[in-house]
Amino acid sequence: MLELKNISFEVEDEIEILKDINLKIDTGKSTLARIIAGIVQPTGGQIFFDGQDITGLDITERAKLGISFAFQQPVRFKGLTVHDLISLSAGRELNQTEACTYLSEVGLCARDYIDRELNNSLSGGEIKRIEIASVLARGTVLSIFDEPEAGIDLWSFKNLIDVFQKMYNKINGTIIIISHQERILKIADEIIVLAGGNIISHGQRDEILPRLLSGTDKVNFCPYQKEEA
Amino acid sequence: MDAIAKELLKEVAGMDATPDGAYNIRENSACAGRNSTEQIQIVSKTDKSGIDIIVAPGVKKDKVYIPALVTCSGVHDLVYNDFFIGEDADVTIIAGCGVSTDGCDGSEHNGIHRFFLKPGARVLYIEKHIGIGEGTGKRVINPETYMELEDGAYMEMNTTQIKGVDSTDRVTKAVQGPNSTVVIKEKIMTHGEQFAKTTFEVELNGDHSSCTLSSRSVACDHSHQIFLSKLIGNAQCMGHSECDAIIMDKGVVSSIPEITANNLESQLIHEAAIGKIAGDQIIKLRTLGLTEAEAEARIIDGFLK
Numbered sequence: 387m388l389e390l391k392n393i394s395f396e397v398e399d400e401i402e403i404l405k406d407i408n409l410k411i412d413t414g415k416s417t418l419a420r421i422i423a424g425i426v427q428p429t430g431g432q433i434f435f436d437g438q439d440i441t442g443l444d445i446t447e448r449a450k451l452g453i454s455f456a457f458q459q460p461v462r463f464k465g466l467t468v469h470d471l472i473s474l475s476a477g478r479e480l481n482q483t484e485a486c487t488y489l490s491e492v493g494l495c496a497r498d499y500i501d502r503e504l505n506n507s508l509s510g511g512e513i514k515r516i517e518i519a520s521v522l523a524r525g526t527v528l529s530i531f532d533e534p535e536a537g538i539d540l541w542s543f544k545n546l547i548d549v550f551q552k553m554y555n556k557i558n559g560t561i562i563i564i565s566h567q568e569r570i571l572k573i574a575d576e577i578i579v580l581a582g583g584n585i586i587s588h589g590q591r592d593e594i595l596p597r598l599l600s601g602t603d604k605v606n607f608c609p610y611q612k613e614e615a
Numbered sequence: 616m617d618a619i620a621k622e623l624l625k626e627v628a629g630m631d632a633t634p635d636g637a638y639n640i641r642e643n644s645a646c647a648g649r650n651s652t653e654q655i656q657i658v659s660k661t662d663k664s665g666i667d668i669i670v671a672p673g674v675k676k677d678k679v680y681i682p683a684l685v686t687c688s689g690v691h692d693l694v695y696n697d698f699f700i701g702e703d704a705d706v707t708i709i710a711g712c713g714v715s716t717d718g719c720d721g722s723e724h725n726g727i728h729r730f731f732l733k734p735g736a737r738v739l740y741i742e743k744h745i746g747i748g749e750g751t752g753k754r755v756i757n758p759e760t761y762m763e764l765e766d767g768a769y770m771e772m773n774t775t776q777i778k779g780v781d782s783t784d785r786v787t788k789a790v791q792g793p794n795s796t797v798v799i800k801e802k803i804m805t806h807g808e809q810f811a812k813t814t815f816e817v818e819l820n821g822d823h824s825s826c827t828l829s830s831r832s833v834a835c836d837h838s839h840q841i842f843l844s845k846l847i848g849n850a851q852c853m854g855h856s857e858c859d860a861i862i863m864d865k866g867v868v869s870s871i872p873e874i875t876a877n878n879l880e881s882q883l884i885h886e887a888a889i890g891k892i893a894g895d896q897i898i899k900l901r902t903l904g905l906t907e908a909e910a911e912a913r914i915i916d917g918f919l920k
Contacts, residue, residue, distance in 0.1 A: 425898055445901040454902065461899040464859060465831070465917035474903050474913070524903065 388528060388560060393421060393431035414583045415564045416458060419530050422562070423455035424448040435528070452559075454524045458532035460517035463504045468516055471504060475523035488519040491552070493545050510537040518549065527559030535567050543569045571595055616647060619686045619748075623713030626745050628682040638680035639666055644692045647684075655679050655706070665695035665727075668708075672701030672733065681710045683724055688716045688752050691723040698728065700768075703735040711743035714754040714780065721752035729761040732768035732795075740772045746779030753781040760787040764795035766821070771798040777919065778806055785813040793821030793850070801830040802919045805838035805866070812841040819852035819881070828856040833915055834866030845873040848881025858887040861918060 395417055420426040422433065424445040432441045440448055463471075472485045486496030492515040502508065504516070514537045521529050535546060550573060554561055563570055571577060577594040579587045587594055616624075620642055624630050633648065637655035640648040644664065651657045654677055656669040668679060685692055700706060714722045732738060746754035762770055776783060789797045797817060805811050817826045826846065834840050846854035860868040872885035892914050900910035 423902055425902070445898060446904060446906050449902050449904040457899065461893070461895045463896055463914065463917060465920055466914070467917075470913075470917060474900065474905065477904060520903070 388422065388562075389434040390418075390422075391432040391434070393418070393428045393433070395421065395426070395429055415580050416532050418580070419455065419532050419562070419564055422530060423453055425455070449526075452526040452528055454521045454526045454529040456517050456521045456529070456531040456534060458536060458564075460513045461504075462506060462508070462513065466504050467500070468502050468504060469500045471516065471520050472523045475520040477524075480523075485523075488523045489516070491522055491549060492516070492519045494519070514538050518546075522549070522553060525557055527557060528562070529553070529557070529559070530562045530564075532564050533566070534563060535565060535570060543567065546570070547573055568595075568599070571598070616642065617686065619715050619717075620647075620684050623684045623686065623715060623745070623747065624682055626747075627684070627711040627713040627743050628680050628709050630680060630682065634678070634680050636678055636680075637668075639668075640680075641683040641692075641694060643685060643687055643690050644694075652677075660695060660697075663695050664693060665697070668696065668698045670698070670700045670704045670706050670736075672704055674701065674704040674706055676705055676707075678707045678709065681708065683710075683712045683726060685712070685714045685722045685724050688722055688750055691725075693725045693727075695727045696729070698730045698738075700730065700732045700736040700738055702733040704733075705737040707739045707741070709741045711741070711745075712756055712758070713744075714746045714756060715748035716746075716750035716752040716754050717748045721755065723753075723755040723757070725757045725759075727759040727761075730763065730770065732762070732764045732770060734766040734768060736765075737769045738771070740770065742772065742774045744774075744776040744780055744783065746781065754779060755782045756780050757782075757784045759785070762787075762789045762797065763792075764789070764797065764824075765792045767794040768792070769796045769798075771800075773800045775802045775919075776811065777802070777804045780811070781807075781809050783811045783813075785811075787813070787815045789817045789826065791817065791819050791821055791824040791826065791852075794823045795821060796824070797826040797828075799826075799828045801828075801832075803830070803832040803840060804835070804915075804919060805833070805840055806835050807838060808836070809838040810840075811838070812843070814843040814845070815856070816845040816847075817854065818847045818849060819854055820849045822851045822880075824850060825853040826855070828854075830856075830858045830860075831918055832858075832860045832868065833863065833919060834860065834868050835863045837865045839866070840868045842868070842870045842887075843873070844871070844885065846875070846883050846885070848874075848876045848878055848883050850878050851880035852878070852882070854881070854883040856885045858885075858889075859918075860887075860889040861915065862889060862891055 421428050469485050472488055473480045489496040489499055494515055574591050577591050637652045638650050639657050649657055654671045654674045658667050712724045714724055716722045744756050803811050815828055830842050832840055842858050844856040858870040862868055868889050870887040874883040874885050876883055896914055897910045
Protein backbone atom coordinates (compact mmCIF):
# COMPACT_ATOMS: atom_id res chain seq x y z
CA MET A 387 0.00 0.00 0.00
CA LEU A 388 2.88 2.33 0.67
CA GLU A 389 5.80 2.63 -1.66
CA LEU A 390 8.83 4.91 -1.44
CA LYS A 391 10.92 5.38 -4.58
CA ASN A 392 14.47 6.69 -4.17
CA ILE A 393 13.60 9.00 -1.28
CA SER A 394 16.46 11.17 -0.32
CA PHE A 395 16.85 14.05 2.04
CA GLU A 396 19.69 16.49 1.90
CA VAL A 397 20.29 19.86 3.38
CA GLU A 398 20.95 22.35 0.60
CA ASP A 399 23.62 24.46 2.21
CA GLU A 400 26.96 22.79 1.54
CA ILE A 401 28.27 23.59 5.00
CA GLU A 402 25.45 21.45 6.34
CA ILE A 403 26.45 18.32 4.41
CA LEU A 404 28.20 16.79 7.36
CA LYS A 405 25.26 17.58 9.59
CA ASP A 406 23.14 15.86 7.02
CA ILE A 407 25.03 12.66 7.58
CA ASN A 408 24.53 12.97 11.33
CA LEU A 409 20.88 13.66 10.80
CA LYS A 410 20.55 10.50 8.76
CA ILE A 411 22.16 8.43 11.45
CA ASP A 412 20.42 9.92 14.45
CA THR A 413 17.02 10.63 13.09
CA GLY A 414 16.85 8.90 9.75
CA LYS A 415 13.85 6.87 10.87
CA SER A 416 11.93 9.83 12.19
CA THR A 417 12.73 11.83 9.09
CA LEU A 418 11.45 9.01 6.92
CA ALA A 419 8.24 8.85 8.94
CA ARG A 420 7.82 12.60 8.67
CA ILE A 421 8.37 12.42 4.93
CA ILE A 422 5.54 9.87 4.64
CA ALA A 423 3.20 12.10 6.69
CA GLY A 424 4.14 15.14 4.60
CA ILE A 425 5.69 17.09 7.46
CA VAL A 426 9.05 17.06 5.70
CA GLN A 427 9.35 17.27 1.92
CA PRO A 428 11.91 14.88 0.40
CA THR A 429 14.62 16.42 -1.78
CA GLY A 430 14.24 13.57 -4.23
CA GLY A 431 12.08 10.52 -4.98
CA GLN A 432 8.39 9.69 -4.98
CA ILE A 433 5.81 8.39 -2.51
CA PHE A 434 2.89 6.24 -3.61
CA PHE A 435 -0.12 5.59 -1.41
CA ASP A 436 -2.56 2.98 -2.72
CA GLY A 437 -1.05 3.50 -6.15
CA GLN A 438 -1.50 7.28 -6.06
CA ASP A 439 1.53 9.57 -6.21
CA ILE A 440 1.20 11.67 -3.05
CA THR A 441 4.64 13.30 -3.16
CA GLY A 442 3.12 16.70 -3.94
CA LEU A 443 0.32 16.50 -1.37
CA ASP A 444 0.54 18.47 1.87
CA ILE A 445 0.01 17.21 5.43
CA THR A 446 -3.73 17.91 5.48
CA GLU A 447 -4.36 16.21 2.13
CA ARG A 448 -2.42 13.12 3.16
CA ALA A 449 -4.27 13.00 6.50
CA LYS A 450 -7.56 13.11 4.63
CA LEU A 451 -6.45 10.26 2.37
CA GLY A 452 -5.94 8.09 5.43
CA ILE A 453 -2.46 8.59 6.87
CA SER A 454 -2.05 9.08 10.62
CA PHE A 455 1.07 10.02 12.48
CA ALA A 456 1.80 9.65 16.19
CA PHE A 457 4.54 12.05 17.25
CA GLN A 458 7.53 10.81 19.18
CA GLN A 459 7.19 13.90 21.34
CA PRO A 460 3.50 14.77 21.40
CA VAL A 461 2.57 18.41 21.03
CA ARG A 462 1.06 20.22 24.00
CA PHE A 463 -1.73 22.78 23.76
CA LYS A 464 -2.90 25.35 26.27
CA GLY A 465 -6.66 25.32 26.10
CA LEU A 466 -7.40 22.22 24.03
CA THR A 467 -8.64 19.35 26.15
CA VAL A 468 -8.10 15.62 25.74
CA HIS A 469 -11.74 15.41 24.67
CA ASP A 470 -11.17 18.07 21.98
CA LEU A 471 -8.17 16.21 20.59
CA ILE A 472 -9.92 12.84 20.46
CA SER A 473 -12.94 14.46 18.77
CA LEU A 474 -10.75 16.26 16.23
CA SER A 475 -9.00 12.94 15.55
CA ALA A 476 -12.28 11.12 15.03
CA GLY A 477 -13.43 13.90 12.72
CA ARG A 478 -16.64 14.50 14.66
CA GLU A 479 -17.75 15.61 18.11
CA LEU A 480 -17.64 12.49 20.26
CA ASN A 481 -19.75 12.14 23.36
CA GLN A 482 -18.02 11.49 26.66
CA THR A 483 -18.51 7.73 26.54
CA GLU A 484 -17.14 7.38 23.01
CA ALA A 485 -14.08 9.51 23.77
CA CYS A 486 -13.45 7.58 26.97
CA THR A 487 -13.35 4.27 25.09
CA TYR A 488 -10.18 5.35 23.27
CA LEU A 489 -8.50 6.49 26.48
CA SER A 490 -9.35 3.23 28.22
CA GLU A 491 -7.68 1.35 25.39
CA VAL A 492 -4.37 3.03 26.18
CA GLY A 493 -4.76 2.32 29.88
CA LEU A 494 -5.86 5.74 31.10
CA CYS A 495 -8.65 6.05 33.61
CA ALA A 496 -10.77 7.96 31.16
CA ARG A 497 -12.92 10.12 33.44
CA ASP A 498 -9.86 11.58 35.14
CA TYR A 499 -8.41 12.72 31.84
CA ILE A 500 -11.18 13.57 29.43
CA ASP A 501 -11.58 17.22 30.46
CA ARG A 502 -7.94 17.93 31.16
CA GLU A 503 -6.01 20.38 29.06
CA LEU A 504 -3.18 19.05 26.92
CA ASN A 505 -0.76 21.33 28.74
CA ASN A 506 2.36 20.83 30.81
CA SER A 507 0.40 19.38 33.71
CA LEU A 508 0.32 16.05 31.88
CA SER A 509 3.37 13.87 32.31
CA GLY A 510 5.38 12.65 29.33
CA GLY A 511 3.87 9.18 29.67
CA GLU A 512 0.31 10.48 29.93
CA ILE A 513 0.52 12.69 26.87
CA LYS A 514 2.20 9.89 24.94
CA ARG A 515 -0.70 7.56 25.61
CA ILE A 516 -3.18 10.27 24.65
CA GLU A 517 -1.25 10.67 21.39
CA ILE A 518 -1.66 6.96 20.70
CA ALA A 519 -5.37 7.20 21.58
CA SER A 520 -5.77 10.03 19.06
CA VAL A 521 -4.38 7.81 16.30
CA LEU A 522 -6.73 5.01 17.39
CA ALA A 523 -9.63 7.46 17.12
CA ARG A 524 -8.67 8.32 13.55
CA GLY A 525 -8.80 4.65 12.52
CA THR A 526 -7.08 5.26 9.18
CA VAL A 527 -5.71 2.60 6.83
CA LEU A 528 -2.13 3.72 7.47
CA SER A 529 -0.85 4.68 10.92
CA ILE A 530 2.73 5.63 11.67
CA PHE A 531 4.05 5.56 15.24
CA ASP A 532 7.35 7.24 15.93
CA GLU A 533 8.92 5.42 18.90
CA PRO A 534 5.64 4.78 20.72
CA GLU A 535 7.41 3.06 23.61
CA ALA A 536 9.51 6.12 24.47
CA GLY A 537 8.30 7.72 27.66
CA ILE A 538 5.74 5.16 28.73
CA ASP A 539 7.96 3.21 31.10
CA LEU A 540 5.32 2.91 33.78
CA TRP A 541 2.89 1.31 31.45
CA SER A 542 3.79 -2.21 30.52
CA PHE A 543 4.84 -3.06 27.01
CA LYS A 544 2.30 -5.79 27.02
CA ASN A 545 -0.50 -3.23 27.03
CA LEU A 546 1.11 -1.28 24.24
CA ILE A 547 1.49 -4.43 22.19
CA ASP A 548 -2.16 -5.31 22.84
CA VAL A 549 -3.15 -1.89 21.55
CA PHE A 550 -1.28 -2.45 18.31
CA GLN A 551 -2.67 -5.93 17.84
CA LYS A 552 -6.21 -4.79 18.46
CA MET A 553 -5.75 -1.89 16.11
CA TYR A 554 -4.27 -4.14 13.46
CA ASN A 555 -7.33 -6.41 13.56
CA LYS A 556 -9.71 -3.48 13.48
CA ILE A 557 -8.40 -1.18 10.76
CA ASN A 558 -7.48 -3.85 8.26
CA GLY A 559 -4.61 -1.67 7.10
CA THR A 560 -0.95 -1.02 7.74
CA ILE A 561 0.78 0.11 10.91
CA ILE A 562 4.35 1.36 10.66
CA ILE A 563 6.13 1.41 14.00
CA ILE A 564 9.52 2.95 14.51
CA SER A 565 11.04 1.17 17.44
CA HIS A 566 14.19 -0.09 19.10
CA GLN A 567 12.25 -2.52 21.25
CA GLU A 568 12.62 -6.22 20.66
CA ARG A 569 9.16 -6.88 22.08
CA ILE A 570 7.59 -4.55 19.55
CA LEU A 571 9.67 -6.01 16.72
CA LYS A 572 8.28 -9.43 17.66
CA ILE A 573 4.75 -8.48 16.61
CA ALA A 574 5.78 -7.09 13.23
CA ASP A 575 4.98 -8.89 9.99
CA GLU A 576 7.85 -7.17 8.27
CA ILE A 577 11.00 -5.54 9.59
CA ILE A 578 13.04 -2.89 7.84
CA VAL A 579 16.42 -2.08 9.33
CA LEU A 580 17.68 1.42 8.75
CA ALA A 581 21.24 2.52 9.42
CA GLY A 582 23.29 5.39 8.15
CA GLY A 583 20.37 6.62 6.09
CA ASN A 584 20.10 3.36 4.16
CA ILE A 585 17.94 0.28 4.36
CA ILE A 586 20.39 -2.43 5.39
CA SER A 587 17.89 -5.24 5.53
CA HIS A 588 14.24 -5.76 4.81
CA GLY A 589 12.16 -8.90 5.07
CA GLN A 590 9.70 -11.03 7.05
CA ARG A 591 10.07 -10.89 10.83
CA ASP A 592 11.09 -14.54 11.11
CA GLU A 593 13.93 -13.92 8.72
CA ILE A 594 15.17 -10.54 10.01
CA LEU A 595 14.64 -10.68 13.78
CA PRO A 596 16.97 -13.64 14.49
CA ARG A 597 19.71 -11.94 12.51
CA LEU A 598 19.22 -8.68 14.42
CA LEU A 599 19.28 -10.48 17.75
CA SER A 600 22.23 -12.70 16.91
CA GLY A 601 24.20 -9.71 15.76
CA THR A 602 24.55 -10.49 12.06
CA ASP A 603 22.96 -7.16 11.23
CA LYS A 604 23.78 -5.59 14.55
CA VAL A 605 27.40 -5.26 13.55
CA ASN A 606 26.44 -2.58 11.07
CA PHE A 607 23.64 -1.19 13.11
CA CYS A 608 23.88 -0.73 16.85
CA PRO A 609 27.55 -0.06 17.60
CA TYR A 610 27.70 2.70 15.02
CA GLN A 611 24.62 4.34 16.45
CA LYS A 612 25.83 4.07 20.01
CA GLU A 613 29.05 5.72 19.02
CA GLU A 614 27.14 8.68 17.65
CA ALA A 615 24.92 8.98 20.71
CA MET B 616 -36.27 47.38 23.09
CA ASP B 617 -35.14 47.18 19.45
CA ALA B 618 -33.38 44.38 17.58
CA ILE B 619 -29.87 45.73 18.24
CA ALA B 620 -30.50 45.95 21.98
CA LYS B 621 -31.90 42.42 21.97
CA GLU B 622 -28.85 41.12 20.10
CA LEU B 623 -26.50 42.83 22.54
CA LEU B 624 -28.43 41.49 25.49
CA LYS B 625 -28.18 37.95 24.20
CA GLU B 626 -24.45 38.28 23.54
CA VAL B 627 -23.59 39.96 26.79
CA ALA B 628 -25.77 38.19 29.31
CA GLY B 629 -27.07 35.16 27.40
CA MET B 630 -30.55 36.54 27.96
CA ASP B 631 -33.28 35.67 25.50
CA ALA B 632 -36.15 36.86 27.59
CA THR B 633 -36.69 38.60 30.90
CA PRO B 634 -34.92 36.45 33.49
CA ASP B 635 -36.54 35.07 36.58
CA GLY B 636 -35.32 36.74 39.71
CA ALA B 637 -33.43 39.98 40.14
CA TYR B 638 -32.20 42.01 37.20
CA ASN B 639 -31.49 45.52 36.00
CA ILE B 640 -31.07 46.36 32.34
CA ARG B 641 -29.41 49.64 31.54
CA GLU B 642 -29.91 50.95 28.04
CA ASN B 643 -28.36 54.21 26.83
CA SER B 644 -27.88 55.55 30.34
CA ALA B 645 -31.46 54.82 31.38
CA CYS B 646 -33.18 51.92 33.09
CA ALA B 647 -34.88 49.59 30.59
CA GLY B 648 -36.15 47.09 33.12
CA ARG B 649 -35.67 46.13 36.74
CA ASN B 650 -36.83 43.53 39.18
CA SER B 651 -35.95 43.15 42.85
CA THR B 652 -36.67 40.05 44.86
CA GLU B 653 -37.06 39.53 48.57
CA GLN B 654 -33.43 38.38 48.73
CA ILE B 655 -31.85 40.76 46.24
CA GLN B 656 -32.82 44.42 46.32
CA ILE B 657 -31.91 46.78 43.48
CA VAL B 658 -32.28 50.48 44.21
CA SER B 659 -31.29 53.59 42.25
CA LYS B 660 -28.59 55.81 43.62
CA THR B 661 -29.78 59.26 44.53
CA ASP B 662 -26.52 61.17 44.23
CA LYS B 663 -25.26 59.83 40.90
CA SER B 664 -26.11 57.52 38.02
CA GLY B 665 -26.18 53.90 39.06
CA ILE B 666 -27.68 51.36 41.40
CA ASP B 667 -27.08 49.59 44.68
CA ILE B 668 -27.52 45.83 44.65
CA ILE B 669 -28.07 44.45 48.11
CA VAL B 670 -27.87 40.70 48.58
CA ALA B 671 -29.33 39.45 51.86
CA PRO B 672 -27.18 37.34 54.20
CA GLY B 673 -27.39 33.60 53.71
CA VAL B 674 -28.87 33.71 50.20
CA LYS B 675 -28.09 30.41 48.46
CA LYS B 676 -27.29 29.93 44.77
CA ASP B 677 -29.14 33.00 43.57
CA LYS B 678 -28.48 34.98 40.40
CA VAL B 679 -28.66 38.61 39.42
CA TYR B 680 -28.35 40.06 35.91
CA ILE B 681 -26.92 43.56 35.43
CA PRO B 682 -26.28 44.10 31.71
CA ALA B 683 -25.60 47.54 30.23
CA LEU B 684 -26.27 48.37 26.60
CA VAL B 685 -25.28 51.33 24.51
CA THR B 686 -27.14 51.17 21.21
CA CYS B 687 -27.03 54.69 19.86
CA SER B 688 -23.99 56.44 18.61
CA GLY B 689 -22.71 59.33 20.59
CA VAL B 690 -23.71 58.05 24.01
CA HIS B 691 -21.01 58.43 26.63
CA ASP B 692 -22.32 56.48 29.57
CA LEU B 693 -20.88 56.57 33.08
CA VAL B 694 -22.38 54.38 35.78
CA TYR B 695 -21.66 53.50 39.39
CA ASN B 696 -22.95 50.14 40.60
CA ASP B 697 -22.33 48.98 44.16
CA PHE B 698 -22.87 45.41 45.30
CA PHE B 699 -23.34 44.67 48.99
CA ILE B 700 -23.11 40.94 49.61
CA GLY B 701 -24.41 39.75 52.98
CA GLU B 702 -22.72 37.27 55.28
CA ASP B 703 -22.54 33.70 53.88
CA ALA B 704 -24.55 34.67 50.80
CA ASP B 705 -23.76 32.75 47.61
CA VAL B 706 -24.63 34.58 44.44
CA THR B 707 -23.79 34.69 40.72
CA ILE B 708 -23.71 38.13 39.14
CA ILE B 709 -23.94 38.33 35.37
CA ALA B 710 -22.87 41.75 34.22
CA GLY B 711 -21.28 42.96 31.06
CA CYS B 712 -21.62 45.57 28.48
CA GLY B 713 -22.51 45.70 24.83
CA VAL B 714 -21.74 48.73 22.70
CA SER B 715 -23.06 49.23 19.19
CA THR B 716 -22.24 52.10 16.89
CA ASP B 717 -23.98 52.77 13.66
CA GLY B 718 -23.12 56.45 13.44
CA CYS B 719 -19.67 57.88 13.50
CA ASP B 720 -19.66 59.68 16.82
CA GLY B 721 -18.53 56.66 18.76
CA SER B 722 -20.06 55.21 21.89
CA GLU B 723 -18.60 54.80 25.29
CA HIS B 724 -19.53 52.95 28.43
CA ASN B 725 -17.60 53.42 31.62
CA GLY B 726 -18.85 51.22 34.41
CA ILE B 727 -17.54 51.40 37.93
CA HIS B 728 -18.47 48.33 39.92
CA ARG B 729 -17.69 47.99 43.59
CA PHE B 730 -18.19 44.81 45.59
CA PHE B 731 -18.33 44.58 49.36
CA LEU B 732 -18.29 41.00 50.60
CA LYS B 733 -19.19 40.26 54.20
CA PRO B 734 -17.57 37.28 55.98
CA GLY B 735 -18.15 33.96 54.24
CA ALA B 736 -19.84 35.52 51.20
CA ARG B 737 -19.28 33.91 47.80
CA VAL B 738 -19.59 35.70 44.50
CA LEU B 739 -19.16 34.50 40.97
CA TYR B 740 -18.97 37.61 38.81
CA ILE B 741 -19.25 37.08 35.06
CA GLU B 742 -18.52 40.02 32.86
CA LYS B 743 -18.52 40.07 29.08
CA HIS B 744 -17.71 43.01 26.86
CA ILE B 745 -18.58 43.19 23.21
CA GLY B 746 -18.83 45.78 20.49
CA ILE B 747 -20.89 45.51 17.32
CA GLY B 748 -22.16 47.80 14.59
CA GLU B 749 -21.03 48.90 11.17
CA GLY B 750 -20.29 52.52 12.06
CA THR B 751 -16.78 53.86 12.02
CA GLY B 752 -17.23 55.46 15.46
CA LYS B 753 -15.03 54.10 18.20
CA ARG B 754 -16.56 51.64 20.64
CA VAL B 755 -14.99 52.32 23.98
CA ILE B 756 -15.46 50.40 27.24
CA ASN B 757 -13.53 51.34 30.36
CA PRO B 758 -14.61 49.21 33.27
CA GLU B 759 -13.41 49.63 36.81
CA THR B 760 -13.89 46.92 39.37
CA TYR B 761 -13.18 47.21 43.05
CA MET B 762 -13.62 44.38 45.53
CA GLU B 763 -13.30 44.26 49.25
CA LEU B 764 -13.39 40.85 50.92
CA GLU B 765 -13.91 40.26 54.60
CA ASP B 766 -12.94 37.11 56.53
CA GLY B 767 -13.35 33.91 54.50
CA ALA B 768 -15.07 35.59 51.56
CA TYR B 769 -14.56 34.25 48.04
CA MET B 770 -14.86 36.10 44.78
CA GLU B 771 -14.30 34.78 41.29
CA MET B 772 -14.33 37.19 38.38
CA ASN B 773 -14.51 35.91 34.82
CA THR B 774 -14.04 38.68 32.35
CA THR B 775 -14.15 38.28 28.59
CA GLN B 776 -13.69 40.69 25.75
CA ILE B 777 -13.66 39.12 22.31
CA LYS B 778 -13.35 41.45 19.32
CA GLY B 779 -15.37 44.55 18.58
CA VAL B 780 -14.17 46.88 21.31
CA ASP B 781 -11.83 49.52 19.92
CA SER B 782 -10.38 50.79 23.11
CA THR B 783 -10.48 49.54 26.65
CA ASP B 784 -8.70 50.55 29.81
CA ARG B 785 -9.71 48.20 32.56
CA VAL B 786 -8.73 48.65 36.17
CA THR B 787 -9.42 45.93 38.72
CA LYS B 788 -8.53 46.27 42.38
CA ALA B 789 -9.00 43.87 45.26
CA VAL B 790 -8.40 44.29 48.96
CA GLN B 791 -8.39 40.99 50.80
CA GLY B 792 -9.08 40.21 54.42
CA PRO B 793 -8.03 37.02 56.24
CA ASN B 794 -8.86 33.62 54.71
CA SER B 795 -10.32 35.27 51.64
CA THR B 796 -9.83 34.09 48.07
CA VAL B 797 -9.85 36.01 44.82
CA VAL B 798 -9.77 34.26 41.45
CA ILE B 799 -9.62 36.40 38.33
CA LYS B 800 -9.75 34.94 34.83
CA GLU B 801 -9.38 37.34 31.97
CA LYS B 802 -9.77 36.59 28.26
CA ILE B 803 -9.11 39.18 25.61
CA MET B 804 -8.89 39.13 21.84
CA THR B 805 -8.10 42.28 19.89
CA HIS B 806 -8.22 43.00 16.17
CA GLY B 807 -7.54 45.78 13.71
CA GLU B 808 -6.15 48.85 15.40
CA GLN B 809 -7.69 48.03 18.78
CA PHE B 810 -6.08 48.85 22.08
CA ALA B 811 -6.62 47.09 25.40
CA LYS B 812 -4.96 47.82 28.67
CA THR B 813 -5.75 45.87 31.81
CA THR B 814 -4.43 46.65 35.25
CA PHE B 815 -4.86 44.38 38.22
CA GLU B 816 -3.90 45.41 41.70
CA VAL B 817 -4.44 43.07 44.59
CA GLU B 818 -3.59 43.76 48.21
CA LEU B 819 -3.39 40.62 50.29
CA ASN B 820 -3.87 42.06 53.75
CA GLY B 821 -5.20 39.12 55.75
CA ASP B 822 -3.42 35.96 56.83
CA HIS B 823 -4.21 32.90 54.71
CA SER B 824 -5.59 35.02 51.92
CA SER B 825 -4.92 33.91 48.36
CA CYS B 826 -5.23 35.29 44.89
CA THR B 827 -4.97 33.65 41.47
CA LEU B 828 -4.90 35.93 38.52
CA SER B 829 -4.78 34.56 35.00
CA SER B 830 -4.94 36.30 31.69
CA ARG B 831 -5.11 34.71 28.26
CA SER B 832 -5.04 36.99 25.32
CA VAL B 833 -4.71 37.04 21.55
CA ALA B 834 -3.55 40.13 19.70
CA CYS B 835 -4.16 40.11 15.93
CA ASP B 836 -3.59 42.57 13.08
CA HIS B 837 -2.12 45.81 14.42
CA SER B 838 -3.74 45.63 17.84
CA HIS B 839 -1.91 46.43 21.03
CA GLN B 840 -2.37 45.05 24.54
CA ILE B 841 -0.83 45.93 27.85
CA PHE B 842 -1.20 43.69 30.87
CA LEU B 843 -0.16 45.04 34.25
CA SER B 844 -0.43 42.94 37.34
CA LYS B 845 0.46 44.09 40.77
CA LEU B 846 0.32 41.77 43.76
CA ILE B 847 1.12 43.09 47.20
CA GLY B 848 1.58 40.62 50.02
CA ASN B 849 1.08 42.24 53.41
CA ALA B 850 0.40 39.05 55.38
CA GLN B 851 0.90 35.30 55.28
CA CYS B 852 -0.61 34.86 51.84
CA MET B 853 -0.31 33.25 48.42
CA GLY B 854 -0.49 35.20 45.19
CA HIS B 855 -0.09 33.89 41.66
CA SER B 856 -0.42 35.83 38.47
CA GLU B 857 -0.08 34.32 35.04
CA CYS B 858 -0.20 35.97 31.63
CA ASP B 859 -0.30 33.93 28.43
CA ALA B 860 -0.51 35.74 25.16
CA ILE B 861 -0.57 34.71 21.51
CA ILE B 862 0.51 37.30 19.01
CA MET B 863 -0.47 37.16 15.34
CA ASP B 864 0.23 39.38 12.33
CA LYS B 865 1.62 42.63 13.74
CA GLY B 866 -0.01 42.34 17.16
CA VAL B 867 1.90 43.64 20.16
CA VAL B 868 1.59 42.54 23.78
CA SER B 869 3.38 43.87 26.84
CA SER B 870 3.19 42.04 30.13
CA ILE B 871 4.36 43.97 33.16
CA PRO B 872 4.43 42.17 36.49
CA GLU B 873 4.99 43.76 39.84
CA ILE B 874 5.03 41.63 42.96
CA THR B 875 5.83 43.06 46.35
CA ALA B 876 6.22 41.00 49.50
CA ASN B 877 5.97 43.13 52.61
CA ASN B 878 5.69 40.09 54.85
CA LEU B 879 8.17 37.26 55.26
CA GLU B 880 5.33 34.74 54.90
CA SER B 881 4.11 36.11 51.57
CA GLN B 882 4.52 33.79 48.60
CA LEU B 883 4.09 35.54 45.29
CA ILE B 884 4.63 34.21 41.78
CA HIS B 885 4.36 35.80 38.39
CA GLU B 886 4.54 33.88 35.14
CA ALA B 887 4.32 35.37 31.69
CA ALA B 888 4.65 33.94 28.21
CA ILE B 889 4.13 35.66 24.87
CA GLY B 890 4.61 34.09 21.47
CA LYS B 891 3.06 33.12 18.19
CA ILE B 892 1.19 29.84 17.75
CA ALA B 893 3.75 27.03 17.86
CA GLY B 894 4.41 25.52 14.44
CA ASP B 895 4.21 22.03 15.95
CA GLN B 896 0.65 22.66 17.12
CA ILE B 897 -0.47 23.52 13.61
CA ILE B 898 1.35 20.49 12.16
CA LYS B 899 -0.26 18.19 14.72
CA LEU B 900 -3.78 19.36 13.89
CA ARG B 901 -3.03 19.15 10.16
CA THR B 902 -2.06 15.49 10.60
CA LEU B 903 -5.63 15.06 11.89
CA GLY B 904 -6.99 16.46 8.61
CA LEU B 905 -7.47 20.14 9.48
CA THR B 906 -6.25 22.81 7.07
CA GLU B 907 -3.74 25.35 8.33
CA ALA B 908 -6.47 27.99 8.76
CA GLU B 909 -8.77 25.54 10.56
CA ALA B 910 -5.93 24.48 12.85
CA GLU B 911 -5.13 28.08 13.73
CA ALA B 912 -8.78 28.88 14.47
CA ARG B 913 -9.14 25.77 16.63
CA ILE B 914 -6.01 26.59 18.65
CA ILE B 915 -7.18 30.18 19.31
CA ASP B 916 -10.67 28.97 20.12
CA GLY B 917 -9.37 26.48 22.70
CA PHE B 918 -6.93 28.99 24.16
CA LEU B 919 -9.71 31.49 24.85
CA LYS B 920 -12.42 29.00 25.78
